[in-house]
Amino acid sequence: MEDFAIECHLDLTDEVCPMTFLKALAALDELRGGAVASFRLNAGESVANVPRTLKEEGHKTLKISDNGDGTFTLVVKRSLEDL
Amino acid sequence: MRLVISGVSKEYPQGLTVKELLEAEKVATPEYVTVALNDALVDIGQFAATVLKDGDSVEFLYYMGGGALSEEELRRYSRNIILKEVGLKGQKRLAAGKVLVIGAGGLGSPALFYLAAAGVGVLGIADGDSVDLSNLQRQILHGAADVGKKKTRSAEESLRALNPQIRLRVHEGLARADNILDLIADYDFVIDGTDNFAAKFLINDACVLAGKPFSHAGIIRFTGQLLTYVPGRGPCYRCLFQNPPPPGAIPTCREAGVIGALAGTIGTLQAMEAMKYLMGIGELLTGALLTHDALNMDFRKIKVAARPGCAVCGERPTILEPRDYENPACEL
Numbered sequence: 504m505e506d507f508a509i510e511c512h513l514d515l516t517d518e519v520c521p522m523t524f525l526k527a528l529a530a531l532d533e534l535r536g537g538a539v540a541s542f543r544l545n546a547g548e549s550v551a552n553v554p555r556t557l558k559e560e561g562h563k564t565l566k567i568s569d570n571g572d573g574t575f576t577l578v579v580k581r582s583l584e585d586l
Numbered sequence: 587m588r589l590v591i592s593g594v595s596k597e598y599p600q601g602l603t604v605k606e607l608l609e610a611e612k613v614a615t616p617e618y619v620t621v622a623l624n625d626a627l628v629d630i631g632q633f634a635a636t637v638l639k640d641g642d643s644v645e646f647l648y649y650m651g652g653g654a655l656s657e658e659e660l661r662r663y664s665r666n667i668i669l670k671e672v673g674l675k676g677q678k679r680l681a682a683g684k685v686l687v688i689g690a691g692g693l694g695s696p697a698l699f700y701l702a703a704a705g706v707g708v709l710g711i712a713d714g715d716s717v718d719l720s721n722l723q724r725q726i727l728h729g730a731a732d733v734g735k736k737k738t739r740s741a742e743e744s745l746r747a748l749n750p751q752i753r754l755r756v757h758e759g760l761a762r763a764d765n766i767l768d769l770i771a772d773y774d775f776v777i778d779g780t781d782n783f784a785a786k787f788l789i790n791d792a793c794v795l796a797g798k799p800f801s802h803a804g805i806i807r808f809t810g811q812l813l814t815y816v817p818g819r820g821p822c823y824r825c826l827f828q829n830p831p832p833p834g835a836i837p838t839c840r841e842a843g844v845i846g847a848l849a850g851t852i853g854t855l856q857a858m859e860a861m862k863y864l865m866g867i868g869e870l871l872t873g874a875l876l877t878h879d880a881l882n883m884d885f886r887k888i889k890v891a892a893r894p895g896c897a898v899c900g901e902r903p904t905i906l907e908p909r910d911y912e913n914p915a916c917e918l
Contacts, residue, residue: 521668525660528667532674533654559670586674 511540536583550575587640605633676865683864686710686773690741692849694779695727700857702745708753713737714760724846763908766792775860776800783830784911790823792908794899801856810852812876820873825893830911
Protein backbone atom coordinates (compact mmCIF):
# COMPACT_ATOMS: atom_id res chain seq x y z
CA MET A 504 0.00 0.00 0.00
CA GLU A 505 2.91 2.27 0.68
CA ASP A 506 3.45 2.31 -3.10
CA PHE A 507 0.35 4.45 -3.51
CA ALA A 508 -0.69 7.84 -2.22
CA ILE A 509 -3.95 6.73 -0.65
CA GLU A 510 -6.39 9.62 -0.21
CA CYS A 511 -9.19 7.71 1.44
CA HIS A 512 -9.44 4.56 3.52
CA LEU A 513 -12.65 2.86 4.56
CA ASP A 514 -13.19 -0.18 6.72
CA LEU A 515 -16.18 -1.95 5.20
CA THR A 516 -15.98 -5.18 7.21
CA ASP A 517 -19.18 -4.34 9.10
CA GLU A 518 -21.16 -4.12 5.87
CA VAL A 519 -22.83 -6.68 3.64
CA CYS A 520 -23.66 -6.40 -0.04
CA PRO A 521 -24.84 -4.25 -1.64
CA MET A 522 -23.86 -1.64 0.96
CA THR A 523 -20.22 -2.71 0.82
CA PHE A 524 -20.08 -1.85 -2.86
CA LEU A 525 -22.24 1.26 -2.51
CA LYS A 526 -20.13 2.74 0.27
CA ALA A 527 -16.97 2.10 -1.74
CA LEU A 528 -18.59 3.66 -4.79
CA ALA A 529 -19.77 6.70 -2.82
CA ALA A 530 -16.31 7.16 -1.33
CA LEU A 531 -14.73 7.10 -4.78
CA ASP A 532 -17.36 9.59 -5.96
CA GLU A 533 -16.00 12.05 -3.41
CA LEU A 534 -12.48 11.85 -4.83
CA ARG A 535 -11.02 13.48 -7.92
CA GLY A 536 -10.49 11.36 -11.01
CA GLY A 537 -7.33 9.24 -10.75
CA ALA A 538 -7.18 9.42 -6.94
CA VAL A 539 -6.44 6.24 -4.98
CA ALA A 540 -8.57 4.76 -2.21
CA SER A 541 -8.26 1.62 -0.11
CA PHE A 542 -11.04 -0.50 1.37
CA ARG A 543 -10.86 -3.18 4.03
CA LEU A 544 -13.17 -6.00 3.04
CA ASN A 545 -14.21 -9.33 4.49
CA ALA A 546 -13.07 -12.50 2.80
CA GLY A 547 -15.68 -14.26 0.70
CA GLU A 548 -18.50 -12.40 -1.00
CA SER A 549 -17.18 -8.88 -0.36
CA VAL A 550 -13.67 -9.35 -1.70
CA ALA A 551 -15.05 -11.42 -4.58
CA ASN A 552 -17.69 -8.93 -5.65
CA VAL A 553 -16.55 -5.41 -4.79
CA PRO A 554 -13.44 -5.27 -7.03
CA ARG A 555 -15.37 -6.82 -9.93
CA THR A 556 -18.28 -4.39 -9.61
CA LEU A 557 -16.02 -1.38 -9.20
CA LYS A 558 -14.21 -2.46 -12.36
CA GLU A 559 -17.54 -2.45 -14.20
CA GLU A 560 -17.93 1.17 -13.08
CA GLY A 561 -14.57 2.04 -14.66
CA HIS A 562 -12.34 1.97 -11.56
CA LYS A 563 -9.01 0.16 -11.61
CA THR A 564 -7.90 -2.33 -8.98
CA LEU A 565 -4.26 -1.65 -8.14
CA LYS A 566 -3.74 -4.23 -5.42
CA ILE A 567 -5.55 -6.76 -3.26
CA SER A 568 -3.64 -7.92 -0.21
CA ASP A 569 -4.57 -10.60 2.34
CA ASN A 570 -4.39 -9.16 5.84
CA GLY A 571 -4.23 -12.67 7.35
CA ASP A 572 -7.17 -12.05 9.68
CA GLY A 573 -10.03 -12.92 7.37
CA THR A 574 -9.94 -9.53 5.75
CA PHE A 575 -8.41 -8.11 2.59
CA THR A 576 -7.29 -4.63 1.62
CA LEU A 577 -8.36 -3.47 -1.82
CA VAL A 578 -6.54 -0.52 -3.40
CA VAL A 579 -8.46 1.17 -6.21
CA LYS A 580 -7.71 4.02 -8.58
CA ARG A 581 -10.78 6.15 -9.24
CA SER A 582 -12.13 6.46 -12.77
CA LEU A 583 -11.61 9.78 -14.52
CA GLU A 584 -15.31 9.80 -15.46
CA ASP A 585 -18.11 11.37 -13.44
CA LEU A 586 -19.92 8.72 -11.45
CA MET B 587 -51.39 36.49 7.93
CA ARG B 588 -50.44 34.98 4.57
CA LEU B 589 -46.99 33.65 3.78
CA VAL B 590 -45.68 32.42 0.46
CA ILE B 591 -43.98 29.09 1.16
CA SER B 592 -41.99 27.73 -1.77
CA GLY B 593 -44.21 29.69 -4.13
CA VAL B 594 -47.48 28.63 -2.49
CA SER B 595 -49.54 31.18 -0.54
CA LYS B 596 -50.83 29.89 2.81
CA GLU B 597 -52.54 31.27 5.92
CA TYR B 598 -50.62 31.24 9.24
CA PRO B 599 -51.15 32.73 12.69
CA GLN B 600 -49.57 36.09 13.47
CA GLY B 601 -46.23 36.10 15.24
CA LEU B 602 -45.04 32.79 13.77
CA THR B 603 -41.29 32.27 13.92
CA VAL B 604 -39.18 30.42 11.36
CA LYS B 605 -38.71 27.60 13.89
CA GLU B 606 -42.48 27.30 14.36
CA LEU B 607 -42.99 27.41 10.61
CA LEU B 608 -40.62 24.46 10.17
CA GLU B 609 -42.65 22.56 12.77
CA ALA B 610 -45.96 23.56 11.14
CA GLU B 611 -44.68 22.42 7.77
CA LYS B 612 -43.52 19.15 9.34
CA VAL B 613 -40.01 19.51 8.01
CA ALA B 614 -38.55 16.15 8.98
CA THR B 615 -34.94 17.18 9.40
CA PRO B 616 -34.89 20.94 10.12
CA GLU B 617 -31.22 20.78 11.09
CA TYR B 618 -30.40 20.08 7.45
CA VAL B 619 -32.56 22.84 6.00
CA THR B 620 -31.40 26.28 4.99
CA VAL B 621 -34.11 28.92 5.05
CA ALA B 622 -34.30 31.88 2.70
CA LEU B 623 -36.60 34.68 3.86
CA ASN B 624 -37.43 37.21 1.14
CA ASP B 625 -34.35 35.94 -0.74
CA ALA B 626 -32.00 36.47 2.25
CA LEU B 627 -30.58 33.47 4.11
CA VAL B 628 -31.58 33.08 7.76
CA ASP B 629 -28.88 31.80 10.10
CA ILE B 630 -29.91 28.51 11.72
CA GLY B 631 -29.26 30.07 15.14
CA GLN B 632 -31.85 32.75 14.37
CA PHE B 633 -34.75 30.43 13.46
CA ALA B 634 -36.44 30.83 16.86
CA ALA B 635 -35.89 34.59 16.98
CA THR B 636 -36.99 35.40 13.43
CA VAL B 637 -40.65 36.43 13.42
CA LEU B 638 -42.42 36.28 10.08
CA LYS B 639 -44.62 39.06 8.71
CA ASP B 640 -47.64 39.06 6.44
CA GLY B 641 -46.55 38.68 2.81
CA ASP B 642 -43.15 37.19 3.60
CA SER B 643 -41.75 34.74 1.07
CA VAL B 644 -39.99 31.70 2.51
CA GLU B 645 -38.01 29.03 0.69
CA PHE B 646 -36.71 25.87 2.31
CA LEU B 647 -33.42 24.99 0.69
CA TYR B 648 -32.84 21.30 1.18
CA TYR B 649 -29.76 19.24 0.76
CA MET B 650 -30.45 17.79 -2.67
CA GLY B 651 -27.77 15.17 -2.98
CA GLY B 652 -25.84 17.27 -5.44
CA GLY B 653 -22.71 16.13 -3.67
CA ALA B 654 -22.32 12.96 -1.70
CA LEU B 655 -25.30 10.85 -0.76
CA SER B 656 -25.69 10.23 2.95
CA GLU B 657 -25.42 6.71 4.31
CA GLU B 658 -29.18 6.71 4.85
CA GLU B 659 -29.74 7.71 1.23
CA LEU B 660 -27.31 5.05 0.01
CA ARG B 661 -29.20 2.41 1.97
CA ARG B 662 -32.70 3.67 1.10
CA TYR B 663 -31.98 3.90 -2.62
CA SER B 664 -29.49 1.03 -2.83
CA ARG B 665 -31.63 -1.02 -5.23
CA ASN B 666 -31.78 1.97 -7.57
CA ILE B 667 -28.09 2.81 -7.34
CA ILE B 668 -26.79 -0.69 -7.97
CA LEU B 669 -28.53 -0.64 -11.33
CA LYS B 670 -25.87 0.23 -13.87
CA GLU B 671 -28.30 2.48 -15.74
CA VAL B 672 -28.97 4.49 -12.56
CA GLY B 673 -25.84 4.55 -10.44
CA LEU B 674 -24.92 7.48 -8.21
CA LYS B 675 -25.38 9.86 -11.11
CA GLY B 676 -28.97 8.79 -11.76
CA GLN B 677 -29.86 8.89 -8.07
CA LYS B 678 -28.47 12.40 -7.76
CA ARG B 679 -30.49 13.44 -10.78
CA LEU B 680 -33.63 12.09 -9.14
CA ALA B 681 -32.76 14.00 -5.97
CA ALA B 682 -32.33 17.19 -7.96
CA GLY B 683 -35.55 16.61 -9.92
CA LYS B 684 -38.88 18.35 -9.47
CA VAL B 685 -42.08 16.63 -10.62
CA LEU B 686 -45.63 17.99 -10.41
CA VAL B 687 -48.48 15.50 -10.27
CA ILE B 688 -51.83 17.06 -11.11
CA GLY B 689 -54.52 14.89 -9.58
CA ALA B 690 -53.91 12.87 -6.41
CA GLY B 691 -56.39 10.18 -7.40
CA GLY B 692 -56.20 6.86 -9.19
CA LEU B 693 -53.31 7.71 -11.49
CA GLY B 694 -51.63 10.18 -9.16
CA SER B 695 -51.55 7.74 -6.24
CA PRO B 696 -49.12 5.19 -7.69
CA ALA B 697 -47.22 7.88 -9.55
CA LEU B 698 -46.65 9.89 -6.37
CA PHE B 699 -45.88 6.84 -4.25
CA TYR B 700 -43.20 5.55 -6.62
CA LEU B 701 -41.66 8.95 -7.25
CA ALA B 702 -41.48 9.59 -3.51
CA ALA B 703 -40.05 6.15 -2.87
CA ALA B 704 -37.45 6.68 -5.61
CA GLY B 705 -36.19 9.88 -4.00
CA VAL B 706 -37.35 12.53 -6.44
CA GLY B 707 -36.23 15.69 -4.64
CA VAL B 708 -39.36 17.80 -4.98
CA LEU B 709 -42.86 16.48 -5.55
CA GLY B 710 -45.77 18.80 -6.21
CA ILE B 711 -49.25 17.54 -5.39
CA ALA B 712 -52.11 19.44 -7.05
CA ASP B 713 -55.74 18.59 -6.40
CA GLY B 714 -58.91 20.40 -5.49
CA ASP B 715 -61.03 17.51 -4.21
CA SER B 716 -61.67 15.77 -0.95
CA VAL B 717 -61.45 12.03 -0.37
CA ASP B 718 -64.69 10.13 -0.93
CA LEU B 719 -65.37 6.54 0.12
CA SER B 720 -65.80 5.58 -3.54
CA ASN B 721 -62.22 6.71 -4.24
CA LEU B 722 -60.64 4.08 -2.03
CA GLN B 723 -61.11 1.25 -4.54
CA ARG B 724 -58.19 2.67 -6.58
CA GLN B 725 -56.78 5.84 -4.97
CA ILE B 726 -54.27 4.09 -2.76
CA LEU B 727 -52.76 7.26 -1.29
CA HIS B 728 -55.90 7.60 0.80
CA GLY B 729 -57.33 5.39 3.54
CA ALA B 730 -60.65 5.02 5.30
CA ALA B 731 -59.60 7.54 7.96
CA ASP B 732 -58.98 10.13 5.23
CA VAL B 733 -62.56 10.27 3.92
CA GLY B 734 -63.62 13.91 3.90
CA LYS B 735 -60.05 15.16 4.11
CA LYS B 736 -58.49 17.21 1.32
CA LYS B 737 -56.71 14.86 -1.07
CA THR B 738 -53.62 17.04 -1.09
CA ARG B 739 -53.33 16.78 2.69
CA SER B 740 -54.03 13.06 2.77
CA ALA B 741 -51.49 12.50 -0.02
CA GLU B 742 -48.90 14.61 1.74
CA GLU B 743 -49.29 12.57 4.93
CA SER B 744 -48.99 9.26 3.09
CA LEU B 745 -45.93 10.35 1.14
CA ARG B 746 -44.22 11.88 4.14
CA ALA B 747 -44.72 8.62 6.02
CA LEU B 748 -43.10 6.75 3.12
CA ASN B 749 -40.15 9.08 2.61
CA PRO B 750 -39.50 11.99 4.97
CA GLN B 751 -36.31 12.90 3.07
CA ILE B 752 -38.00 14.43 0.05
CA ARG B 753 -39.67 17.80 -0.22
CA LEU B 754 -43.43 17.96 -0.82
CA ARG B 755 -45.29 20.97 -2.15
CA VAL B 756 -49.06 21.11 -1.84
CA HIS B 757 -51.06 23.01 -4.46
CA GLU B 758 -54.63 23.04 -3.21
CA GLY B 759 -57.29 23.72 -5.82
CA LEU B 760 -58.12 22.96 -9.41
CA ALA B 761 -55.78 23.78 -12.25
CA ARG B 762 -57.30 26.53 -14.37
CA ALA B 763 -56.27 28.58 -17.38
CA ASP B 764 -55.38 31.52 -15.14
CA ASN B 765 -53.09 29.58 -12.78
CA ILE B 766 -51.65 26.62 -14.64
CA LEU B 767 -48.62 28.34 -16.13
CA ASP B 768 -47.55 29.48 -12.66
CA LEU B 769 -48.33 26.02 -11.30
CA ILE B 770 -46.05 24.14 -13.68
CA ALA B 771 -43.34 26.79 -14.00
CA ASP B 772 -40.92 25.48 -11.38
CA TYR B 773 -41.13 21.79 -12.27
CA ASP B 774 -38.99 19.67 -14.60
CA PHE B 775 -41.75 17.24 -15.51
CA VAL B 776 -45.53 17.16 -15.16
CA ILE B 777 -47.77 14.13 -14.72
CA ASP B 778 -51.37 14.46 -15.80
CA GLY B 779 -53.28 12.33 -13.33
CA THR B 780 -56.60 14.05 -13.95
CA ASP B 781 -59.86 12.43 -14.85
CA ASN B 782 -61.53 14.68 -17.36
CA PHE B 783 -60.97 15.99 -20.85
CA ALA B 784 -61.09 19.66 -19.90
CA ALA B 785 -58.16 19.24 -17.53
CA LYS B 786 -56.25 17.07 -19.98
CA PHE B 787 -56.47 19.66 -22.76
CA LEU B 788 -55.61 22.44 -20.32
CA ILE B 789 -52.51 20.58 -19.08
CA ASN B 790 -51.47 19.66 -22.61
CA ASP B 791 -51.76 23.20 -23.89
CA ALA B 792 -49.98 24.72 -20.90
CA CYS B 793 -47.11 22.24 -21.10
CA VAL B 794 -46.70 22.76 -24.85
CA LEU B 795 -46.80 26.54 -24.46
CA ALA B 796 -44.32 26.44 -21.57
CA GLY B 797 -42.04 23.90 -23.26
CA LYS B 798 -42.59 21.49 -20.37
CA PRO B 799 -42.37 17.70 -20.79
CA PHE B 800 -45.31 15.78 -19.41
CA SER B 801 -46.98 12.41 -19.24
CA HIS B 802 -50.57 12.09 -20.39
CA ALA B 803 -52.65 9.14 -19.29
CA GLY B 804 -56.29 8.16 -19.30
CA ILE B 805 -58.18 5.16 -17.99
CA ILE B 806 -61.72 3.91 -18.34
CA ARG B 807 -63.31 0.51 -17.67
CA PHE B 808 -60.46 -1.97 -18.34
CA THR B 809 -58.49 0.14 -20.82
CA GLY B 810 -55.82 2.75 -20.46
CA GLN B 811 -53.59 4.91 -22.61
CA LEU B 812 -50.31 6.71 -22.12
CA LEU B 813 -48.29 9.27 -24.05
CA THR B 814 -45.18 11.27 -23.16
CA TYR B 815 -44.70 14.72 -24.61
CA VAL B 816 -41.24 16.26 -24.84
CA PRO B 817 -40.89 19.58 -26.68
CA GLY B 818 -39.73 19.01 -30.22
CA ARG B 819 -40.18 15.25 -30.04
CA GLY B 820 -43.38 13.73 -31.34
CA PRO B 821 -47.02 14.66 -30.95
CA CYS B 822 -48.84 16.33 -28.11
CA TYR B 823 -52.20 15.14 -26.79
CA ARG B 824 -54.01 17.66 -28.99
CA CYS B 825 -52.28 16.26 -32.10
CA LEU B 826 -54.13 13.01 -31.42
CA PHE B 827 -57.41 14.38 -30.10
CA GLN B 828 -57.96 17.81 -31.55
CA ASN B 829 -60.66 19.11 -29.22
CA PRO B 830 -62.41 17.96 -26.07
CA PRO B 831 -65.51 15.92 -26.86
CA PRO B 832 -68.84 17.64 -26.26
CA PRO B 833 -70.25 16.93 -22.79
CA GLY B 834 -71.99 13.57 -22.78
CA ALA B 835 -70.40 12.30 -25.98
CA ILE B 836 -68.05 9.96 -24.16
CA PRO B 837 -69.05 8.19 -20.96
CA THR B 838 -67.31 9.46 -17.87
CA CYS B 839 -65.95 6.86 -15.52
CA ARG B 840 -68.83 7.41 -13.15
CA GLU B 841 -70.99 6.01 -15.92
CA ALA B 842 -68.57 3.43 -17.19
CA GLY B 843 -66.55 2.45 -14.13
CA VAL B 844 -62.86 1.80 -13.92
CA ILE B 845 -61.11 -1.23 -12.49
CA GLY B 846 -58.88 -0.17 -9.63
CA ALA B 847 -55.67 -2.01 -10.44
CA LEU B 848 -55.66 -0.45 -13.92
CA ALA B 849 -55.01 2.94 -12.31
CA GLY B 850 -52.02 1.33 -10.60
CA THR B 851 -50.66 -0.02 -13.87
CA ILE B 852 -50.95 3.20 -15.84
CA GLY B 853 -50.02 5.59 -13.03
CA THR B 854 -46.93 3.51 -12.32
CA LEU B 855 -45.91 3.78 -15.98
CA GLN B 856 -46.25 7.55 -15.68
CA ALA B 857 -43.83 7.50 -12.72
CA MET B 858 -41.46 5.39 -14.80
CA GLU B 859 -41.51 7.95 -17.61
CA ALA B 860 -40.81 10.81 -15.19
CA MET B 861 -37.90 8.93 -13.66
CA LYS B 862 -36.41 8.06 -17.05
CA TYR B 863 -36.72 11.68 -18.11
CA LEU B 864 -35.01 12.98 -14.97
CA MET B 865 -32.19 10.45 -15.20
CA GLY B 866 -31.81 10.77 -18.96
CA ILE B 867 -31.96 7.01 -19.54
CA GLY B 868 -33.90 4.69 -21.82
CA GLU B 869 -36.46 5.57 -24.46
CA LEU B 870 -39.41 7.74 -23.56
CA LEU B 871 -42.89 7.08 -24.89
CA THR B 872 -42.68 9.97 -27.34
CA GLY B 873 -43.98 9.51 -30.87
CA ALA B 874 -46.20 6.67 -29.76
CA LEU B 875 -49.40 6.06 -27.84
CA LEU B 876 -49.38 3.06 -25.53
CA THR B 877 -52.78 1.42 -25.16
CA HIS B 878 -53.53 -1.23 -22.59
CA ASP B 879 -56.46 -3.64 -22.50
CA ALA B 880 -56.35 -5.22 -19.06
CA LEU B 881 -59.13 -7.72 -19.76
CA ASN B 882 -57.11 -9.35 -22.52
CA MET B 883 -53.75 -8.28 -21.06
CA ASP B 884 -52.81 -6.59 -24.28
CA PHE B 885 -50.30 -3.74 -24.62
CA ARG B 886 -49.98 -1.97 -27.95
CA LYS B 887 -47.58 0.82 -28.89
CA ILE B 888 -49.06 2.79 -31.77
CA LYS B 889 -46.68 5.08 -33.59
CA VAL B 890 -48.08 8.57 -34.02
CA ALA B 891 -46.46 11.64 -35.57
CA ALA B 892 -46.86 15.27 -34.60
CA ARG B 893 -49.63 16.91 -36.64
CA PRO B 894 -48.39 19.99 -38.53
CA GLY B 895 -51.86 21.53 -38.27
CA CYS B 896 -52.08 21.07 -34.47
CA ALA B 897 -53.63 24.17 -32.91
CA VAL B 898 -51.07 24.32 -30.11
CA CYS B 899 -47.84 22.63 -31.26
CA GLY B 900 -48.28 22.84 -35.04
CA GLU B 901 -46.64 25.08 -37.58
CA ARG B 902 -49.21 27.87 -37.21
CA PRO B 903 -50.59 27.56 -33.70
CA THR B 904 -53.86 29.31 -32.93
CA ILE B 905 -53.84 28.53 -29.22
CA LEU B 906 -51.41 30.98 -27.70
CA GLU B 907 -52.49 30.78 -24.09
CA PRO B 908 -54.23 28.17 -21.92
CA ARG B 909 -58.01 28.13 -22.02
CA ASP B 910 -60.66 26.51 -19.85
CA TYR B 911 -63.14 24.01 -21.24
CA GLU B 912 -66.47 22.85 -19.94
CA ASN B 913 -66.57 19.19 -19.23
CA PRO B 914 -68.45 16.84 -16.95
CA ALA B 915 -65.84 15.57 -14.55
CA CYS B 916 -65.57 12.18 -12.99
CA GLU B 917 -63.33 11.06 -10.20
CA LEU B 918 -60.56 8.69 -11.11
